[in-house]
Amino acid sequence: MSALKDTVDGYALVPASEAQDLIATQREWVEWGHPLLTQDQFITREKDVLGTSDFSVTRRRRWVLVPADDTQTLDFLAGCETYRRPILVRRGGGEVQRALSYSVCSVFVPEDKRRHGYAAKMMTLLQHRLNPAGCVPPPLDRGSLQDSRSLTVPLDDPSSELDDDGAYRGNATCSFLYSDIGEYYSQFAWTVVGNRHVQWAPSTSSADLPADARWLTADELNTIGRIDRAHLLSTLQTSSSPALRFCLDDPEATSWRWLIRRTNFYATTLLPSSAPKPTHFGLLLPGSSQADASYAVWMFDFIERKVAILRLRFTSASTFTMLVGAVRAQAAEFGMQKCLAWNIDLPSLGIELSDEDEAMLKQGEAVDRHKDALAHGEVVERHGKSASLPALAWYADKAEGERVEWVCNEYGWWC
Structure with a gap:
């Protein structure tokens, strides 16, 4: 030091x-x-x-x-x-x-x-x-x-x-x-740490949503924030990992709402007053209990013409497909050019990247052979300039060789 x-x-x-x-x-x-x-x-x-x-x-x-x-x-x-x-x-x-x-x-x-x-x-x-x-x-x-x-x-x-x-x-x-x-x-x-994402093209077709699905405005996102806090807390408490594990703690969704407020400023400043503006920034799919809920939170980037998924939690392949389909449809409705989500839990979708996949990602090539499992998405590893690479410094007690794991290293904490 x-x-x-x-x-x-x-x-x-x-x-x-x-x-x-x-x-x-x-x-x-x-x-x-x-x-x-x-x-x-x-x-x-x-x-x-x-x-x-x-x-x-x-x-x-x-x-x-x-x-x-x-x-x-x-x-x-x-x-x-x-x-x-x-x-x-x-x-x-x-x-x-x-x-x-x-x-x-x-x-x-x-x-x-x-x-x-x-x-x-x-x-x-x-x-x-x-x-x-x-x-x-x-x-x-x-x-x-x-x-x-x-x-x-x-x-x-x-x-x-x-x-x-x-x-x-x-x-x-x-x-x-x-x-x-x-x-x-x-x-x-x-x-x-964690510089990969999955990206999709916008699409006007999406899976049918259950009758109890809830579309949320920015001011309602603390509904998801509180559910997510309980989920992340449970994830830490029940983990058998020997690693140092941490996650951001924001049950009132202050970070998500700040990001949406930032991007909405461009919508009101740059777009004609007559142009349609997004009103929904979250989708909640309730389960049999709060612990079984699936949800997505997103923002519209009117500069890069993309929808960035700030938080994505799914309990099955079918809820993953529903959430991604809904976001892709939102992207198409408001003229975005792509959607992306950082650091998706690929193994939970049955995806194991091969050595060939890893080599392609390191060379800056997108991996698209898992499209069926990823709802037509492809895996990308970001490098170089303008890539928003998450980078972490650690100050607390840590043993030699002890691993630090950032749980839920997703777009929602960007600033």
Whole structure:
């Protein structure tokens, strides 16, 4: 591990002031807003639409890289955001506990400040900030960690969501990000995990749904969120795996609703007012009990013209086919070009990838020989730029060689 340091080469990473935060947003417009949005529209999206959501108000923090002797400068060198994310975690045969993670996003260095190593300094210092040990942790697949100060509480702790008394750092079990620049972040101990998805073409034909199927609006998604939380908790509690296993804990669906709110802004801004707009973002297929429910949650990406499935849980091949068919029909109805779902549990559908399949995926080729089992879908492995590669850093106690497993590593946690 690197030594504990509050500065690197005379630079510090500090929480942004309100003025610094606004300037960071204005800078980002060039990269992530232009030319589809004006700068004013982009700022409205970030501050008024997303910034007022329940997901952002209590969980978001902007960080800026500054000279250590001038922390309030408006000419800061780089910036990023973090969102505090509650998780459930279980180590081997122990009890499930509640803990904290942080997602990292909006990593940005202005064009005129690039090629000076500022991004590397910022990500190093961010690890120092988030990691209870105050340093860059060992890579996910190497080293051991002992006596960490990661904040955990019993599952039945009465507090509704873990707090950190305003510190917003130095208490995490892990952090994660979604890389659009390949494995660049691995040098700072964020390791790519689970970069495969299944994709489908839109289709106007779909399987008949049962009479008790429920289509849900964005505001109703906590119905699925609460059912899913119970399912994920049971998955952790009943697992016989010796691995360290964790999942995001969001029964009120704040992350899903934030993502849908973000993409809906484009629908209302870019599409004609007369154009039909989606109203449903979830489908629940009740079972004989809550534990038997199947469901899907999705968003419409009007920039890439795709439907991204944020969460997919199925209890049989038939419910999988129903859910996928419904999403494909939604994609066709609103003019999308494809649908995708990250890290589907292929063995539960009777799919075992062959050595030939694995070789094709590593070479960037889609595998389509399992279309019958995948409701006409094909398996893809993402690589390189603009691939949103999930990457994980671990801070809590871990033995040498102990495996960490991210349960439900799906699109719904992207930011």
